[in-house]
Amino acid sequence: MDISVFEVAGPVMIGPSSSHTAGAARLARIAARIAAEPFHHVSFGLHGSFARTYKGHGTDRALLAGALGMREDDERLADSFDIAAERGVGYDFHEMDLDGFHENSVEMVFALDSGKPFSVTGSSLGGGRIAVKRINGFNLDFTAHVPTLVIEQRDEKGVISEITGVLANHGINIGTMRVSRTAKGETACCVIELDAEVSEDIVARIKGLNHVITAIAVHPEA
Amino acid sequence: MYNTISELLSLAEARGVGMWEIVLENEIKLNEESAETVFEKLDQRYEVMLNSASRALERGLPAVGGLITGFASAQNRFAEAGGGITGPFINLVMARALSCGEVNASMGKICAFPTAGACGILPAVLITAGEKYSMDRRTILEAMLTASGLGAVITRNATVSGAEGGCQAECGAAAAMAAAAAVQMAGGSCRTAINAFCFALMNCMGLVCDPIAGLVQMPCALRNASQAVNALISADMALAGITSVIPADEVLEAMFHTGRSLPAALKETAMGGLAATPAGKKIQADIFGL
Numbered sequence: 001m002d003i004s005v006f007e008v009a010g011p012v013m014i015g016p017s018s019s020h021t022a023g024a025a026r027l028a029r030i031a032a033r034i035a036a037e038p039f040h041h042v043s044f045g046l047h048g049s050f051a052r053t054y055k056g057h058g059t060d061r062a063l064l065a066g067a068l069g070m071r072e073d074d075e076r077l078a079d080s081f082d083i084a085a086e087r088g089v090g091y092d093f094h095e096m097d098l099d100g101f102h103e104n105s106v107e108m109v110f111a112l113d114s115g116k117p118f119s120v121t122g123s124s125l126g127g128g129r130i131a132v133k134r135i136n137g138f139n140l141d142f143t144a145h146v147p148t149l150v151i152e153q154r155d156e157k158g159v160i161s162e163i164t165g166v167l168a169n170h171g172i173n174i175g176t177m178r179v180s181r182t183a184k185g186e187t188a189c190c191v192i193e194l195d196a197e198v199s200e201d202i203v204a205r206i207k208g209l210n211h212v213i214t215a216i217a218v219h220p221e222a
Numbered sequence: 223m224y225n226t227i228s229e230l231l232s233l234a235e236a237r238g239v240g241m242w243e244i245v246l247e248n249e250i251k252l253n254e255e256s257a258e259t260v261f262e263k264l265d266q267r268y269e270v271m272l273n274s275a276s277r278a279l280e281r282g283l284p285a286v287g288g289l290i291t292g293f294a295s296a297q298n299r300f301a302e303a304g305g306g307i308t309g310p311f312i313n314l315v316m317a318r319a320l321s322c323g324e325v326n327a328s329m330g331k332i333c334a335f336p337t338a339g340a341c342g343i344l345p346a347v348l349i350t351a352g353e354k355y356s357m358d359r360r361t362i363l364e365a366m367l368t369a370s371g372l373g374a375v376i377t378r379n380a381t382v383s384g385a386e387g388g389c390q391a392e393c394g395a396a397a398a399m400a401a402a403a404a405v406q407m408a409g410g411s412c413r414t415a416i417n418a419f420c421f422a423l424m425n426c427m428g429l430v431c432d433p434i435a436g437l438v439q440m441p442c443a444l445r446n447a448s449q450a451v452n453a454l455i456s457a458d459m460a461l462a463g464i465t466s467v468i469p470a471d472e473v474l475e476a477m478f479h480t481g482r483s484l485p486a487a488l489k490e491t492a493m494g495g496l497a498a499t500p501a502g503k504k505i506q507a508d509i510f511g512l
Contacts, residue, residue, distance in 0.1 A: 001223055001224055001245075001371070001374055001375070001378070003374040003377050003378050004249060004252055004374070005249050005260075005264075005370035005371060005373075006263060006267075006370075007374070007377065008371075008373035008377060008382075008399075009267050009335050009344075009366060009370045009373070010334060012266070012267060012270045012332070012334075014329050014332075015325065015328070015330060015331075015338050015438070016285075016326045016339075016439075017338055018334055018337060018338045021329070021338075022334075055286065055509075055510060056286050056287070056435060056436055056509065056510065057436075057437075057438075058286070058329050061329070075330070077329060078328075078329035127383075128334075
Protein backbone atom coordinates (compact mmCIF):
# COMPACT_ATOMS: atom_id res chain seq x y z
CA MET A 1 0.00 0.00 0.00
CA ASP A 2 1.63 3.20 -1.16
CA ILE A 3 -0.97 5.56 0.32
CA SER A 4 -0.19 6.88 3.79
CA VAL A 5 -2.84 6.73 6.51
CA PHE A 6 -2.24 10.46 6.91
CA GLU A 7 -3.52 11.10 3.41
CA VAL A 8 -6.77 9.54 4.67
CA ALA A 9 -6.78 10.95 8.23
CA GLY A 10 -5.94 14.45 7.11
CA PRO A 11 -5.04 17.04 6.20
CA VAL A 12 -5.81 19.09 9.28
CA MET A 13 -7.19 22.22 7.69
CA ILE A 14 -9.52 25.16 7.89
CA GLY A 15 -12.85 24.30 6.26
CA PRO A 16 -14.99 24.03 4.36
CA SER A 17 -13.26 22.61 1.27
CA SER A 18 -9.89 20.93 0.73
CA SER A 19 -9.76 22.18 -2.85
CA HIS A 20 -11.45 25.59 -2.51
CA THR A 21 -10.07 26.58 0.90
CA ALA A 22 -7.01 24.54 1.96
CA GLY A 23 -5.55 24.21 -1.55
CA ALA A 24 -6.21 27.90 -2.25
CA ALA A 25 -4.34 28.97 0.90
CA ARG A 26 -1.45 26.68 0.08
CA LEU A 27 -1.19 27.89 -3.51
CA ALA A 28 -1.07 31.55 -2.51
CA ARG A 29 1.42 30.85 0.28
CA ILE A 30 3.76 29.10 -2.16
CA ALA A 31 3.36 32.01 -4.60
CA ALA A 32 4.29 34.56 -1.93
CA ARG A 33 7.21 32.35 -0.91
CA ILE A 34 8.50 32.38 -4.51
CA ALA A 35 8.04 36.17 -4.67
CA ALA A 36 10.31 36.32 -1.59
CA GLU A 37 9.88 40.10 -1.36
CA PRO A 38 7.52 42.41 0.52
CA PHE A 39 4.43 43.46 -1.43
CA HIS A 40 1.69 46.03 -0.86
CA HIS A 41 -1.08 44.68 -3.06
CA VAL A 42 -2.13 41.37 -4.52
CA SER A 43 -4.70 40.87 -7.23
CA PHE A 44 -6.45 37.51 -7.64
CA GLY A 45 -7.94 36.52 -11.00
CA LEU A 46 -10.33 33.62 -10.38
CA HIS A 47 -11.10 31.06 -13.05
CA GLY A 48 -13.74 28.33 -13.42
CA SER A 49 -15.19 26.90 -10.23
CA PHE A 50 -13.06 29.30 -8.20
CA ALA A 51 -14.79 32.21 -9.93
CA ARG A 52 -18.29 30.77 -9.47
CA THR A 53 -18.14 29.54 -5.88
CA TYR A 54 -15.35 31.43 -4.12
CA LYS A 55 -17.62 33.33 -1.74
CA GLY A 56 -19.33 30.22 -0.41
CA HIS A 57 -16.08 28.37 0.25
CA GLY A 58 -14.03 31.25 1.63
CA THR A 59 -11.63 30.87 -1.30
CA ASP A 60 -11.04 34.64 -1.23
CA ARG A 61 -10.10 34.68 2.48
CA ALA A 62 -7.97 31.56 2.03
CA LEU A 63 -6.04 32.99 -0.93
CA LEU A 64 -5.34 36.24 0.87
CA ALA A 65 -4.35 34.39 4.06
CA GLY A 66 -1.93 32.26 2.06
CA ALA A 67 -0.41 35.32 0.40
CA LEU A 68 0.09 36.75 3.91
CA GLY A 69 2.03 33.59 4.82
CA MET A 70 -0.64 31.72 6.76
CA ARG A 71 -0.79 27.95 6.54
CA GLU A 72 -3.95 26.07 5.57
CA ASP A 73 -4.49 24.97 9.20
CA ASP A 74 -4.07 28.48 10.65
CA GLU A 75 -7.22 29.49 12.51
CA ARG A 76 -6.65 33.16 11.64
CA LEU A 77 -7.38 32.27 8.02
CA ALA A 78 -11.02 33.41 8.25
CA ASP A 79 -9.83 36.84 9.49
CA SER A 80 -7.41 37.46 6.63
CA PHE A 81 -9.24 40.57 5.36
CA ASP A 82 -8.70 42.27 8.75
CA ILE A 83 -5.12 41.05 9.01
CA ALA A 84 -4.31 42.40 5.53
CA ALA A 85 -5.77 45.78 6.53
CA GLU A 86 -3.64 45.82 9.69
CA ARG A 87 -0.53 45.08 7.65
CA GLY A 88 -1.43 47.66 5.02
CA VAL A 89 -1.70 45.09 2.24
CA GLY A 90 -4.32 45.78 -0.42
CA TYR A 91 -6.13 43.12 -2.44
CA ASP A 92 -8.79 42.60 -5.05
CA PHE A 93 -10.63 39.67 -6.60
CA HIS A 94 -11.97 39.47 -10.12
CA GLU A 95 -13.18 36.77 -12.46
CA MET A 96 -11.06 35.85 -15.45
CA ASP A 97 -10.87 33.19 -18.12
CA LEU A 98 -7.69 31.13 -17.96
CA ASP A 99 -8.35 29.08 -21.05
CA GLY A 100 -7.29 25.44 -20.73
CA PHE A 101 -6.57 25.64 -17.02
CA HIS A 102 -8.01 23.37 -14.31
CA GLU A 103 -11.45 24.42 -12.94
CA ASN A 104 -9.89 25.63 -9.69
CA SER A 105 -7.26 28.05 -10.94
CA VAL A 106 -6.12 31.54 -10.03
CA GLU A 107 -3.73 34.14 -11.38
CA MET A 108 -2.01 36.08 -8.59
CA VAL A 109 -0.39 39.40 -9.46
CA PHE A 110 1.75 40.83 -6.68
CA ALA A 111 2.67 44.52 -6.49
CA LEU A 112 6.13 44.19 -4.97
CA ASP A 113 7.57 47.08 -2.99
CA SER A 114 10.61 46.94 -5.29
CA GLY A 115 8.37 47.65 -8.27
CA LYS A 116 9.41 44.42 -10.02
CA PRO A 117 6.52 42.68 -11.80
CA PHE A 118 5.61 39.32 -10.29
CA SER A 119 2.79 36.92 -11.08
CA VAL A 120 2.01 33.28 -10.41
CA THR A 121 -0.77 31.17 -11.90
CA GLY A 122 -1.68 27.85 -10.34
CA SER A 123 -4.39 25.29 -9.70
CA SER A 124 -5.88 23.54 -6.69
CA LEU A 125 -6.22 19.90 -7.69
CA GLY A 126 -8.26 18.51 -4.77
CA GLY A 127 -7.42 17.14 -1.34
CA GLY A 128 -5.22 20.19 -0.72
CA ARG A 129 -2.84 19.31 -3.54
CA ILE A 130 -1.75 22.12 -5.85
CA ALA A 131 0.19 22.78 -9.03
CA VAL A 132 2.10 25.95 -9.91
CA LYS A 133 1.65 26.37 -13.65
CA ARG A 134 3.15 29.72 -14.55
CA ILE A 135 5.57 32.22 -13.01
CA ASN A 136 6.08 35.61 -14.69
CA GLY A 137 4.92 34.20 -18.00
CA PHE A 138 7.16 31.10 -17.84
CA ASN A 139 5.09 27.94 -18.27
CA LEU A 140 5.99 25.39 -15.60
CA ASP A 141 4.34 22.59 -13.69
CA PHE A 142 5.30 21.67 -10.17
CA THR A 143 3.48 20.75 -6.99
CA ALA A 144 5.78 22.09 -4.24
CA HIS A 145 5.03 18.88 -2.33
CA VAL A 146 8.75 18.07 -2.43
CA PRO A 147 11.66 20.48 -1.91
CA THR A 148 11.83 22.62 -5.04
CA LEU A 149 14.31 25.15 -6.39
CA VAL A 150 12.93 27.94 -8.59
CA ILE A 151 15.69 29.71 -10.48
CA GLU A 152 15.59 32.54 -12.99
CA GLN A 153 18.66 32.82 -15.16
CA ARG A 154 19.92 34.28 -18.41
CA ASP A 155 19.54 31.79 -21.24
CA GLU A 156 23.28 31.17 -21.69
CA LYS A 157 25.24 28.00 -22.41
CA GLY A 158 26.53 26.17 -19.36
CA VAL A 159 24.34 27.81 -16.71
CA ILE A 160 22.30 24.68 -16.09
CA SER A 161 25.36 22.47 -15.68
CA GLU A 162 26.81 24.94 -13.16
CA ILE A 163 23.58 24.85 -11.16
CA THR A 164 23.40 21.05 -11.16
CA GLY A 165 27.12 21.00 -10.32
CA VAL A 166 26.48 22.91 -7.09
CA LEU A 167 23.75 20.43 -6.14
CA ALA A 168 25.94 17.43 -6.99
CA ASN A 169 28.81 18.83 -4.93
CA HIS A 170 26.49 18.96 -1.93
CA GLY A 171 25.19 15.43 -2.48
CA ILE A 172 21.66 16.49 -3.39
CA ASN A 173 19.85 14.30 -5.88
CA ILE A 174 17.59 15.83 -8.53
CA GLY A 175 14.13 14.28 -8.94
CA THR A 176 12.88 16.23 -11.94
CA MET A 177 13.97 19.34 -13.76
CA ARG A 178 12.26 21.65 -16.21
CA VAL A 179 13.52 24.72 -18.02
CA SER A 180 11.22 27.24 -19.65
CA ARG A 181 12.14 30.38 -21.59
CA THR A 182 10.27 33.18 -23.24
CA ALA A 183 12.70 33.55 -26.16
CA LYS A 184 16.11 32.14 -27.04
CA GLY A 185 18.96 34.03 -25.44
CA GLU A 186 16.77 35.99 -23.04
CA THR A 187 15.79 34.93 -19.53
CA ALA A 188 14.79 31.42 -18.59
CA CYS A 189 13.16 29.81 -15.58
CA CYS A 190 14.36 26.53 -14.18
CA VAL A 191 12.42 24.41 -11.68
CA ILE A 192 14.26 21.57 -9.97
CA GLU A 193 12.50 19.09 -7.70
CA LEU A 194 14.88 17.59 -5.17
CA ASP A 195 15.04 14.52 -2.96
CA ALA A 196 16.18 16.56 0.05
CA GLU A 197 15.85 20.10 1.37
CA VAL A 198 18.55 22.59 0.43
CA SER A 199 20.18 24.94 2.93
CA GLU A 200 20.19 28.72 2.46
CA ASP A 201 23.94 28.38 1.96
CA ILE A 202 23.46 26.24 -1.16
CA VAL A 203 20.80 28.63 -2.46
CA ALA A 204 23.27 31.50 -1.95
CA ARG A 205 25.92 29.61 -3.92
CA ILE A 206 23.51 29.13 -6.83
CA LYS A 207 22.49 32.80 -6.67
CA GLY A 208 26.17 33.70 -6.88
CA LEU A 209 26.68 31.84 -10.18
CA ASN A 210 27.24 33.77 -13.38
CA HIS A 211 23.98 34.51 -15.27
CA VAL A 212 21.73 33.43 -12.37
CA ILE A 213 19.28 36.23 -11.58
CA THR A 214 17.38 34.77 -8.61
CA ALA A 215 17.11 31.43 -6.83
CA ILE A 216 14.43 30.49 -4.30
CA ALA A 217 14.06 27.26 -2.35
CA VAL A 218 10.47 26.21 -1.63
CA HIS A 219 10.15 23.58 1.08
CA PRO A 220 6.82 21.80 1.51
CA GLU A 221 6.41 22.53 5.22
CA ALA A 222 8.02 25.99 5.17
CA MET B 223 1.94 -6.40 1.61
CA TYR B 224 -1.63 -5.45 0.68
CA ASN B 225 -3.50 -3.49 -1.95
CA THR B 226 -6.98 -4.90 -1.34
CA ILE B 227 -9.21 -5.45 1.67
CA SER B 228 -9.02 -9.25 1.33
CA GLU B 229 -5.20 -9.05 1.35
CA LEU B 230 -5.24 -6.87 4.47
CA LEU B 231 -7.67 -9.25 6.19
CA SER B 232 -5.64 -12.34 5.18
CA LEU B 233 -2.42 -10.85 6.54
CA ALA B 234 -4.06 -10.00 9.87
CA GLU B 235 -5.72 -13.40 10.19
CA ALA B 236 -2.62 -15.36 9.17
CA ARG B 237 -0.61 -13.65 11.86
CA GLY B 238 -3.37 -13.50 14.44
CA VAL B 239 -3.08 -9.72 14.87
CA GLY B 240 -5.42 -6.77 14.47
CA MET B 241 -5.65 -5.08 11.07
CA TRP B 242 -4.27 -1.94 12.69
CA GLU B 243 -0.95 -3.72 13.25
CA ILE B 244 -0.60 -4.55 9.55
CA VAL B 245 -1.53 -0.96 8.66
CA LEU B 246 1.00 0.35 11.17
CA GLU B 247 3.80 -1.82 9.74
CA ASN B 248 3.01 -0.55 6.26
CA GLU B 249 3.03 3.05 7.45
CA ILE B 250 6.38 2.61 9.20
CA LYS B 251 7.90 1.25 5.97
CA LEU B 252 6.24 3.81 3.72
CA ASN B 253 7.41 6.91 5.59
CA GLU B 254 10.47 5.44 7.31
CA GLU B 255 9.01 6.53 10.64
CA SER B 256 8.86 4.87 14.05
CA ALA B 257 5.62 3.47 15.48
CA GLU B 258 5.87 6.15 18.14
CA THR B 259 5.91 8.92 15.51
CA VAL B 260 2.90 7.41 13.72
CA PHE B 261 0.93 7.36 16.98
CA GLU B 262 2.01 10.93 17.79
CA LYS B 263 0.72 12.12 14.42
CA LEU B 264 -2.54 10.20 14.92
CA ASP B 265 -2.88 11.76 18.34
CA GLN B 266 -2.46 15.28 16.94
CA ARG B 267 -5.23 14.62 14.46
CA TYR B 268 -7.43 13.08 17.13
CA GLU B 269 -7.05 16.26 19.20
CA VAL B 270 -8.35 18.29 16.24
CA MET B 271 -11.24 15.82 15.91
CA LEU B 272 -12.11 16.16 19.62
CA ASN B 273 -12.21 19.94 19.29
CA SER B 274 -14.31 20.02 16.14
CA ALA B 275 -16.75 17.46 17.59
CA SER B 276 -17.40 19.63 20.65
CA ARG B 277 -17.00 23.24 19.52
CA ALA B 278 -20.55 23.73 18.23
CA LEU B 279 -22.31 21.66 20.93
CA GLU B 280 -23.13 24.64 23.15
CA ARG B 281 -23.81 27.37 20.59
CA GLY B 282 -24.14 27.62 16.83
CA LEU B 283 -21.30 28.85 14.63
CA PRO B 284 -21.99 31.47 11.93
CA ALA B 285 -21.24 30.57 8.30
CA VAL B 286 -21.99 31.93 4.83
CA GLY B 287 -25.71 31.24 4.32
CA GLY B 288 -26.04 29.86 7.84
CA LEU B 289 -27.92 26.77 6.62
CA ILE B 290 -26.83 24.54 9.52
CA THR B 291 -25.99 27.04 12.26
CA GLY B 292 -27.34 25.77 15.59
CA PHE B 293 -28.02 22.19 14.46
CA ALA B 294 -25.36 20.63 16.70
CA SER B 295 -26.40 22.47 19.85
CA ALA B 296 -30.06 21.58 19.27
CA GLN B 297 -29.17 17.91 18.87
CA ASN B 298 -26.90 18.03 21.91
CA ARG B 299 -29.63 19.53 24.12
CA PHE B 300 -31.98 16.85 22.85
CA ALA B 301 -29.43 14.14 23.72
CA GLU B 302 -28.98 15.58 27.19
CA ALA B 303 -32.75 15.60 27.70
CA GLY B 304 -32.93 11.87 27.04
CA GLY B 305 -32.61 11.67 23.29
CA GLY B 306 -36.18 10.98 22.13
CA ILE B 307 -36.70 7.78 20.17
CA THR B 308 -33.11 6.58 19.71
CA GLY B 309 -31.80 7.66 23.11
CA PRO B 310 -28.85 9.71 24.38
CA PHE B 311 -26.07 7.64 22.77
CA ILE B 312 -27.23 7.91 19.15
CA ASN B 313 -28.26 11.53 19.65
CA LEU B 314 -24.83 12.44 20.99
CA VAL B 315 -23.19 10.68 18.02
CA MET B 316 -25.30 12.82 15.69
CA ALA B 317 -24.63 16.01 17.69
CA ARG B 318 -20.87 15.44 17.42
CA ALA B 319 -21.04 14.78 13.67
CA LEU B 320 -23.14 17.94 13.24
CA SER B 321 -20.65 19.92 15.32
CA CYS B 322 -17.82 18.96 12.97
CA GLY B 323 -20.01 20.04 10.05
CA GLU B 324 -20.66 23.44 11.63
CA VAL B 325 -16.99 23.97 12.46
CA ASN B 326 -16.06 23.10 8.88
CA ALA B 327 -18.70 25.40 7.36
CA SER B 328 -17.66 28.29 9.61
CA MET B 329 -14.04 28.11 8.46
CA GLY B 330 -12.89 26.43 11.64
CA LYS B 331 -10.17 23.79 11.99
CA ILE B 332 -11.07 20.19 11.13
CA CYS B 333 -9.34 16.97 10.18
CA ALA B 334 -10.45 15.87 6.70
CA PHE B 335 -11.25 12.18 7.21
CA PRO B 336 -11.22 11.17 4.43
CA THR B 337 -12.50 14.54 3.15
CA ALA B 338 -13.53 17.87 4.68
CA GLY B 339 -17.15 17.30 3.66
CA ALA B 340 -17.22 13.99 5.57
CA CYS B 341 -15.14 15.20 8.52
CA GLY B 342 -17.77 14.46 11.20
CA ILE B 343 -18.26 10.71 10.88
CA LEU B 344 -15.01 9.26 12.24
CA PRO B 345 -14.86 11.72 15.18
CA ALA B 346 -18.48 11.04 16.16
CA VAL B 347 -18.02 7.27 16.09
CA LEU B 348 -14.52 7.04 17.60
CA ILE B 349 -15.14 9.52 20.43
CA THR B 350 -18.57 8.25 21.43
CA ALA B 351 -17.70 4.55 21.19
CA GLY B 352 -14.46 5.28 23.08
CA GLU B 353 -16.52 6.81 25.89
CA LYS B 354 -18.98 3.93 25.91
CA TYR B 355 -16.17 1.41 26.45
CA SER B 356 -14.09 3.74 28.68
CA MET B 357 -11.15 3.28 26.33
CA ASP B 358 -7.71 4.80 26.70
CA ARG B 359 -6.40 7.06 23.96
CA ARG B 360 -4.04 4.47 22.52
CA THR B 361 -6.84 1.92 21.92
CA ILE B 362 -8.92 4.55 20.14
CA LEU B 363 -5.92 5.45 17.95
CA GLU B 364 -5.56 1.77 17.03
CA ALA B 365 -9.15 1.83 15.76
CA MET B 366 -8.31 5.04 13.90
CA LEU B 367 -5.42 3.19 12.21
CA THR B 368 -7.71 0.41 11.00
CA ALA B 369 -10.17 2.99 9.66
CA SER B 370 -7.37 4.91 7.91
CA GLY B 371 -5.82 1.77 6.44
CA LEU B 372 -9.18 0.76 4.95
CA GLY B 373 -9.59 4.34 3.72
CA ALA B 374 -6.27 4.03 1.90
CA VAL B 375 -7.60 0.95 0.07
CA ILE B 376 -10.77 2.87 -0.86
CA THR B 377 -8.65 5.79 -2.12
CA ARG B 378 -6.43 3.47 -4.14
CA ASN B 379 -9.04 1.13 -5.63
CA ALA B 380 -12.10 3.40 -5.80
CA THR B 381 -12.45 7.07 -4.82
CA VAL B 382 -13.26 9.27 -1.83
CA SER B 383 -14.11 12.29 -3.99
CA GLY B 384 -17.72 13.51 -4.09
CA ALA B 385 -17.05 15.04 -7.49
CA GLU B 386 -16.04 11.61 -8.78
CA GLY B 387 -18.27 9.23 -6.83
CA GLY B 388 -21.05 11.19 -5.09
CA CYS B 389 -21.75 11.27 -1.36
CA GLN B 390 -21.45 7.48 -1.09
CA ALA B 391 -17.73 7.96 -1.86
CA GLU B 392 -17.23 10.60 0.83
CA CYS B 393 -19.67 10.05 3.69
CA GLY B 394 -20.23 6.42 2.64
CA ALA B 395 -16.50 5.68 2.67
CA ALA B 396 -16.19 7.36 6.06
CA ALA B 397 -19.11 5.27 7.37
CA ALA B 398 -17.50 2.04 6.13
CA MET B 399 -14.18 2.98 7.74
CA ALA B 400 -15.92 3.95 10.98
CA ALA B 401 -18.01 0.75 11.00
CA ALA B 402 -14.87 -1.39 10.92
CA ALA B 403 -13.29 0.75 13.64
CA ALA B 404 -16.43 0.41 15.79
CA VAL B 405 -16.35 -3.40 15.52
CA GLN B 406 -12.70 -3.40 16.57
CA MET B 407 -13.56 -1.20 19.56
CA ALA B 408 -16.41 -3.52 20.51
CA GLY B 409 -13.99 -6.46 20.53
CA GLY B 410 -15.17 -8.07 17.29
CA SER B 411 -12.89 -9.99 14.94
CA CYS B 412 -11.20 -8.59 11.82
CA ARG B 413 -13.63 -10.54 9.66
CA THR B 414 -16.58 -9.06 11.56
CA ALA B 415 -15.10 -5.58 11.06
CA ILE B 416 -14.94 -6.18 7.30
CA ASN B 417 -18.58 -7.33 7.27
CA ALA B 418 -19.52 -4.07 8.97
CA PHE B 419 -17.46 -2.21 6.35
CA CYS B 420 -19.50 -3.92 3.62
CA PHE B 421 -22.86 -3.18 5.26
CA ALA B 422 -22.12 0.53 5.68
CA LEU B 423 -21.32 0.86 1.96
CA MET B 424 -24.34 -1.26 0.98
CA ASN B 425 -26.59 0.91 3.12
CA CYS B 426 -25.75 4.06 1.19
CA MET B 427 -24.90 2.70 -2.27
CA GLY B 428 -25.79 5.37 -4.81
CA LEU B 429 -26.08 8.26 -2.36
CA VAL B 430 -25.66 11.45 -4.39
CA CYS B 431 -23.72 14.63 -3.65
CA ASP B 432 -26.15 17.55 -4.02
CA PRO B 433 -25.02 20.44 -1.81
CA ILE B 434 -27.52 23.30 -1.72
CA ALA B 435 -25.96 26.44 -3.23
CA GLY B 436 -22.73 24.45 -3.51
CA LEU B 437 -22.07 25.03 0.18
CA VAL B 438 -20.71 22.20 2.32
CA GLN B 439 -23.69 22.51 4.70
CA MET B 440 -26.98 20.98 3.59
CA PRO B 441 -27.49 18.11 3.29
CA CYS B 442 -23.80 17.44 4.09
CA ALA B 443 -24.21 17.96 7.85
CA LEU B 444 -27.22 15.61 7.95
CA ARG B 445 -25.33 13.03 5.92
CA ASN B 446 -22.48 13.17 8.43
CA ALA B 447 -24.93 12.53 11.26
CA SER B 448 -26.82 9.77 9.45
CA GLN B 449 -23.68 8.05 8.13
CA ALA B 450 -22.16 8.04 11.62
CA VAL B 451 -25.29 6.19 12.74
CA ASN B 452 -25.04 3.96 9.65
CA ALA B 453 -21.53 3.01 10.80
CA LEU B 454 -22.79 2.02 14.24
CA ILE B 455 -25.79 -0.02 13.10
CA SER B 456 -23.61 -1.70 10.44
CA ALA B 457 -21.19 -2.63 13.22
CA ASP B 458 -24.03 -4.02 15.32
CA MET B 459 -25.41 -6.08 12.43
CA ALA B 460 -21.98 -7.57 11.85
CA LEU B 461 -21.47 -8.17 15.57
CA ALA B 462 -24.85 -9.95 15.64
CA GLY B 463 -23.38 -12.46 13.21
CA ILE B 464 -24.89 -11.29 9.93
CA THR B 465 -22.37 -11.75 7.09
CA SER B 466 -21.98 -10.11 3.70
CA VAL B 467 -22.71 -12.29 0.68
CA ILE B 468 -20.59 -9.96 -1.46
CA PRO B 469 -16.84 -9.78 -0.70
CA ALA B 470 -15.65 -6.38 0.53
CA ASP B 471 -13.49 -5.64 -2.52
CA GLU B 472 -16.47 -6.31 -4.78
CA VAL B 473 -18.70 -4.05 -2.67
CA LEU B 474 -16.07 -1.36 -3.03
CA GLU B 475 -15.86 -1.87 -6.77
CA ALA B 476 -19.65 -1.66 -6.97
CA MET B 477 -19.54 1.66 -5.10
CA PHE B 478 -16.90 2.94 -7.54
CA HIS B 479 -18.85 1.88 -10.64
CA THR B 480 -22.09 3.24 -9.21
CA GLY B 481 -20.31 6.55 -8.65
CA ARG B 482 -19.02 6.54 -12.21
CA SER B 483 -22.56 5.89 -13.50
CA LEU B 484 -24.06 8.82 -11.61
CA PRO B 485 -24.72 11.84 -13.81
CA ALA B 486 -22.52 14.90 -13.23
CA ALA B 487 -25.53 16.82 -11.86
CA LEU B 488 -25.43 14.52 -8.82
CA LYS B 489 -21.71 14.79 -8.13
CA GLU B 490 -20.88 18.00 -6.27
CA THR B 491 -21.91 20.37 -9.03
CA ALA B 492 -24.94 21.73 -7.14
CA MET B 493 -27.02 21.14 -10.29
CA GLY B 494 -29.13 18.17 -9.18
CA GLY B 495 -30.91 16.61 -6.23
CA LEU B 496 -31.76 19.00 -3.39
CA ALA B 497 -29.64 21.76 -4.96
CA ALA B 498 -31.91 21.77 -8.03
CA THR B 499 -35.20 22.09 -6.12
CA PRO B 500 -37.03 25.44 -6.34
CA ALA B 501 -36.28 26.09 -2.66
CA GLY B 502 -32.64 25.07 -3.13
CA LYS B 503 -32.24 27.37 -6.10
CA LYS B 504 -33.86 30.22 -4.19
CA ILE B 505 -31.37 29.77 -1.34
CA GLN B 506 -28.54 29.91 -3.87
CA ALA B 507 -29.97 33.08 -5.42
CA ASP B 508 -30.43 34.69 -2.00
CA ILE B 509 -26.83 33.99 -0.99
CA PHE B 510 -24.98 34.64 -4.22
CA GLY B 511 -27.46 36.92 -6.00
CA LEU B 512 -27.33 34.81 -9.14
